[in-house]
Amino acid sequence: MSLANQVKQAFRNAFNEEPAFIVRAPGRVNLIGEHTDYNDGFVFPLAIDRAAWIALRPRADKRLLALSLDMQDQREFALDDLRRPAEVDWDGYLTGVAWSLQERGYALNGWEGVISGDVPIGSGLSSSAALELAAARAFYCVSDFEWDAAAMTLTCQRAENDWLGVNCGIMDQMISAAGVEDRALLIDCRSLETATAPLPAGTAVVILDTGTRRGLVDSAYNERRAQCEAAARRFGVKALRDIDLPTFLEREHELEPLVRKRARHVISENARTLKARQAMDRGDADLLGQLMIASHLSLRDDFEVSSPALDAIVDCANADAACYGARMTGAGFGGCAVALVEADEAPAFSERTAANYQAATGHDPALYVTKASRGAETVYAAG
Numbered sequence: 309m310s311l312a313n314q315v316k317q318a319f320r321n322a323f324n325e326e327p328a329f330i331v332r333a334p335g336r337v338n339l340i341g342e343h344t345d346y347n348d349g350f351v352f353p354l355a356i357d358r359a360a361w362i363a364l365r366p367r368a369d370k371r372l373l374a375l376s377l378d379m380q381d382q383r384e385f386a387l388d389d390l391r392r393p394a395e396v397d398w399d400g401y402l403t404g405v406a407w408s409l410q411e412r413g414y415a416l417n418g419w420e421g422v423i424s425g426d427v428p429i430g431s432g433l434s435s436s437a438a439l440e441l442a443a444a445r446a447f448y449c450v451s452d453f454e455w456d457a458a459a460m461t462l463t464c465q466r467a468e469n470d471w472l473g474v475n476c477g478i479m480d481q482m483i484s485a486a487g488v489e490d491r492a493l494l495i496d497c498r499s500l501e502t503a504t505a506p507l508p509a510g511t512a513v514v515i516l517d518t519g520t521r522r523g524l525v526d527s528a529y530n531e532r533r534a535q536c537e538a539a540a541r542r543f544g545v546k547a548l549r550d551i552d553l554p555t556f557l558e559r560e561h562e563l564e565p566l567v568r569k570r571a572r573h574v575i576s577e578n579a580r581t582l583k584a585r586q587a588m589d590r591g592d593a594d595l596l597g598q599l600m601i602a603s604h605l606s607l608r609d610d611f612e613v614s615s616p617a618l619d620a621i622v623d624c625a626n627a628d629a630a631c632y633g634a635r636m637t638g639a640g641f642g643g644c645a646v647a648l649v650e651a652d653e654a655p656a657f658s659e660r661t662a663a664n665y666q667a668a669t670g671h672d673p674a675l676y677v678t679k680a681s682r683g684a685e686t687v688y689a690a691g
C-alpha cells in the first residue's frame with residue numbers, strides 16, 4: 309500500500325472519518341555543493357521520491373494532535389503553550405514548526421492527523437526537513453496564509469536552529485519546500501534564488517546508503533562552521549562565498565593550515581557546483597561525474613568529513629564502468645553517498661556495487677535508484 313493510502317487508512321481508523329487533507333514533503337539528496345550552504349554558497353540537490361506524509365483535518369480549538377505510525381506514538385499540544393523539548397524527539401519538529409510560524413507572525417489553527425514517512429531516519433537524506441515542511445504544509449491547509457517556499461524554508465530552518473538547537477544550513481528545508489519533478493535545483497544560499505536543471509539524458513541518480521550512522525556529526529559540524537567563519541573573518545568578508553578561487557590562491561598563506569584546508573574545500577566546491585550547472589545545461593554526464601569525484605576528494609582530504617565506509621562505497625561505485633561519478637552526500641561521517649550512473653545500467657550497477665562494498669567492509673548497504681520529485685504539496689483536499 310502506498311504511504312498516501314496508509315496515512316489515509318490510519319486516519320479513518322483513528323478518527324472515523326475521511327481526512328480533509330493529505331500533504332507530503334520530500335527528503336533530498338545533494339548532487340554537489342556540500343558544506344557550502346552555511347557559507348552563503350551554492351548547492352545542487354534534488355528532492356527524492358521518499359517523503360513525510362500527513363493525513364489531517366482541522367480542529368477548532370488551537371490544539372495539535374499527532375499520531376506517528378512509524379513511532380507508534382501519539383502527542384498533543386496547545387499551540388499557545390508550546391514547550392521546548394529537553395531532547396530532540398519526533399514531536400519536537402512539530403512544536404518547533406508551530407513555534408517558528410507563530411514567531412514570524414502567522415496566525416495558526418489547530419489540526420489532528422496521522423504521520424508516516426519513508427525517508428530513512430539519520431541516513432543523511434533529511435528526514436527531519438521533510439517532517440518540518442510537511443508540518444508547515446499541514447498548518448497552511450488549516451490556517452489562512454499564503455504558501456511561500458522561501459518563507460517556509462526560513463521558518464523551518466529557524467525551528468531546527470532555535471527550537472531544536474541543531475545548527476543546520478538552509479539546503480535541506482529549501483529543497484524540501486521547492487523541489488521540482490525531474491529536475492535538480494541549483495540554490496544560491498545567500499539570495500535563495502533557484503534555477504532548475506535536468507539530469508543529463510540517459511543518466512540516473514543512485515543513493516548508496518552505507519548502513520553506517522555516526523553520532524558525532526553535530527560537534528564536528530559546528531567545528532567546521534566555526535573554522536569557515538574564522539577564514540571569512542580573516543579575509544575580511546561576510547562569508548567564504550565572497551572569495552573566489554584565484555583570490556584564495558593569492559591569499560591562502562594568511563590562514564593557518566587547518567583553516568586553510570577547510571576554506572579551500574568550500575571555495576573550490578562553490579566553483580565545482582557552478583561548473584556542474586554548465587555540465588547539466590550541456591547534458592555533459594562525464595564532466596558532472598568528474599566534478600562529483602573531485603568533490604568527494606575535497607570533502608575527504610580538505611574538509612575531513614568522510615568516513616571509511618563512505619570512502620569504500622564511493623570507491624566501489626567509481627570503479628564500476630556504468631558510473632560517471634560518486635561522492636558522499638549530506639553532512640558526512642556516515643549515511644549516504646550519491647552516484648550518477650547510466651540509466652539502463654542502474655539496477656545492475658546497484659547490485660554489483662552493493663556486493664563489492666559488502667565484501668570489502670562487511671556492512672549491509674542499501675542502494676536505490678531515485679527520481680527527482682516535487683517539493684512540499686497538498687496531495688488531496690476534500691471538496
Ligand code: GLA
Pocket residue numbers: 341342343344345346476477478479480638639640
Ligand atoms: C546537513 C545540513 C545542511 C548542509 C549539509 C552539508 O545536511 O543540514 O544544511 O550543511 O549538512 O552540506
